[in-house]
Amino acid sequence: MRLNAARIPISPSPAQLPGAFAMTEHLPVMAPELVSLLAPEPGQTAVDCTFGAGGHARRVAELLGPEGRLIGIDRDPAAEARFARFAIEAPCRTLFISADFAAGLKALRGEGIRPEMIYMDLGMSSLQVDSWERGFSYAYDAPLDMRMDTRQKFTAADLVNEWPETRIVQVLRRFGEERYAGGIAREIVRRRPLSTTSELVAAIKAGMPAAARFGAGHPAKRSFQAIRIAVNGELESLEEALPLAWEQLAVGGRLGAISFHSLEDRPVKRFLAGKARGCLCPPELPVCVCGHEPEAELLTRRAVSPGPEEVEQNPRSRSAHLRVARKIAEATPAGETG
């Protein structure tokens, strides 16, 4: 992991290129909703934990002003070059951390940085899917890779060729909610070694009943999602990052997350709801003795979803859920109750 402030130019002047700066090659999901809920102000620090192509970062940076600072994190080394281009035009100070966001947030803690907003747009980017050679998509024939961080050793080929069948079943069930996990895992193991996405697609199709191959959506969609989540340890990273982000956030600051399936949305929802809880006493107690105060105000009681226009323009946004909470207090230190 690198905190590479020294190598990324800090642009001296704001608002010089408003038109050019607003242009982006990638359609960020629910950008107006995210920006409005984060409410960036001049001089503040924002952390974009999933910089990607910088679509959200551009919109946030526009509001931070020359004294503000946008810190981008992304574990995909390809994002670093995009960040460097972003930094040249950004109307605020910038910093990039090339790492998993949990590690990046720990690095910020080490630097004593307390941002006013931290947000994450989870999952893979359309740029990653469209880089066919990276093996994220069942639509292209490519080596079985699926690593977001190409410095990581473990690939999808290692998972399908080396993990025991029972563990592959668990991955397909847990991360893909795949009904035919057992049959698919058996077929994967029977066909080893697999080295390409088309060999994996063939194994998946062979492992499910014929009728199921012609249902809604591509038959390999759920299995590819599951294997990608496992290869990248996506849910572990999210579970680790949420408390780190919350701890780092300044009081009054906001934490936002856009998720694309229930496996991601559930931990976000549970985490923020936990922070918004006041009294933790057992319900049978007539009065509160714990003195626990809520740390969060939920700015989205229910997750925000994209409107029909956005879904039409960007079908990938269809399953998106946005949740944002404001930090209203630091955690009550253990033993310090009212």
Ligand SMILES: C[S@@+](CC[C@H](N)C(=O)[O-])C[C@H]1O[C@@H](n2cnc3c(N)ncnc32)[C@H](O)[C@@H]1O
């Ligand atoms: C959905 S895209 C983000 C798109 C971005 N918001 C934009 O507007 O361009 C997700 C990005 O987050 C990165 N990513 C996913 N999980 C990560 C993690 N645990 N740590 C760091 N980066 C992660 C991926 O590499 C990818 O570039």
